[in-house]
Amino acid sequence: MSEMSDINNMPDDFFRGEKVRLRMMTPAESAENGVRWTQSTEYYRLLDDEPMVPASLEQTRKHVEAHQSKTFAIELLDPAGTIIGFTALWKCETPGGDGWLAIGIGDSEHRGAGRGVDALKILARYAFDALQLHRISLSVFEYNTRAMRAYEKAGFVHEGRIPQLVRRDGRRWDMLLMGLLASDWRA
Amino acid sequence: MITTPLFHNATVRLTAFELEPDAAAYARWSHDPHFLAQTAPDAPQPLSAWHAKQRIEGWQKANDDLEAVHLAIRRADDPGLIGVLSLYEMVKLFGTAKITLGIGDPANRGQGLGGAALRLGLRYAFHEQGLHLLIAVLGAHNSGAARFFERHGFRETARRREACQYMNKRWDELSLVAMAAEWRQ
Numbered sequence: 001m002s003e004m005s006d007i008n009n010m011p012d013d014f015f016r017g018e019k020v021r022l023r024m025m026t027p028a029e030s031a032e033n034g035v036r037w038t039q040s041t042e043y044y045r046l047l048d049d050e051p052m053v054p055a056s057l058e059q060t061r062k063h064v065e066a067h068q069s070k071t072f073a074i075e076l077l078d079p080a081g082t083i084i085g086f087t088a089l090w091k092c093e094t095p096g097g098d099g100w101l102a103i104g105i106g107d108s109e110h111r112g113a114g115r116g117v118d119a120l121k122i123l124a125r126y127a128f129d130a131l132q133l134h135r136i137s138l139s140v141f142e143y144n145t146r147a148m149r150a151y152e153k154a155g156f157v158h159e160g161r162i163p164q165l166v167r168r169d170g171r172r173w174d175m176l177l178m179g180l181l182a183s184d185w186r187a
Numbered sequence: 188m189i190t191t192p193l194f195h196n197a198t199v200r201l202t203a204f205e206l207e208p209d210a211a212a213y214a215r216w217s218h219d220p221h222f223l224a225q226t227a228p229d230a231p232q233p234l235s236a237w238h239a240k241q242r243i244e245g246w247q248k249a250n251d252d253l254e255a256v257h258l259a260i261r262r263a264d265d266p267g268l269i270g271v272l273s274l275y276e277m278v279k280l281f282g283t284a285k286i287t288l289g290i291g292d293p294a295n296r297g298q299g300l301g302g303a304a305l306r307l308g309l310r311y312a313f314h315e316q317g318l319h320l321l322i323a324v325l326g327a328h329n330s331g332a333a334r335f336f337e338r339h340g341f342r343e344t345a346r347r348r349e350a351c352q353y354m355n356k357r358w359d360e361l362s363l364v365a366m367a368a369e370w371r372q
Binding site: 049051096098134135137157159160161162163164165166167172177179181 | 344
């Protein structure tokens, strides 16, 4: 009977944080927002190591559909429903496994207000309590110091780097690796 | 030097695969999960010669498509396959690749054959493929392999905690890196 009442008392705010909530993003939303956000080349270059090539909505839609991941829209709680970014988990189907994380806040005016950290905390709860992952991994360019600080605030631990992996703006940059264990998160 | 042979030295050769004889040897080694854990990212499977042929054909295709370079390791004076050296996940744009090397039969280890093959492989990677950076990704349970790569100029730059599962335990996943700029023949 106690198991039944636990289920009946489950919070309905599992995917809601203090500033944002997560819900699955449709391929159409991924494509439309992806095209809009990548009008800023800064956004793209913080997110991806492939050299940037402008793409139409249709090209972007096809690219999004070809990539398997659990992609969430990051929505503001207030005003409700505004999509400000995305977050996604790859290779997360194996309980006890290691999932890979990506996150981007598309509009620069929405950055720097703790919304990314809020989204990361919701995603961590999902990864560990719902997917039973053992750890979450991510990579971040050494020039993306704002993202690095957000990951640190969300509890991710530095785990080293691949030096000089990426070339951009006439020089090479390290790719940093960070990880969050279920045991880190539950501590 | 341009005239120095790329693919052989006094003790070992790096060659293309020969499907029939090589598949038989690889199939035998595949029954040792420790060997596959070092050299193949997928779950270990005890292969038949037929399966091993398919795997080798896959390598040949990847080589033909310029996606990877998978090479057979043989003694300088004997046609038998003794190991595999692979450059994979090559990103030509950045000049980077991952590398694995395995000597299949434990009786052939500890004699410097792997080291001789790796030295040829490094020269090939840096001076013929023009790569800038090589990454060896290993489970921490594979301490012999980590020491092997470190003896040849690789250094550990990342350790992803408890990212591997092997033999019912969790292990860190190490990345060991060699840079062309730091490599000396």
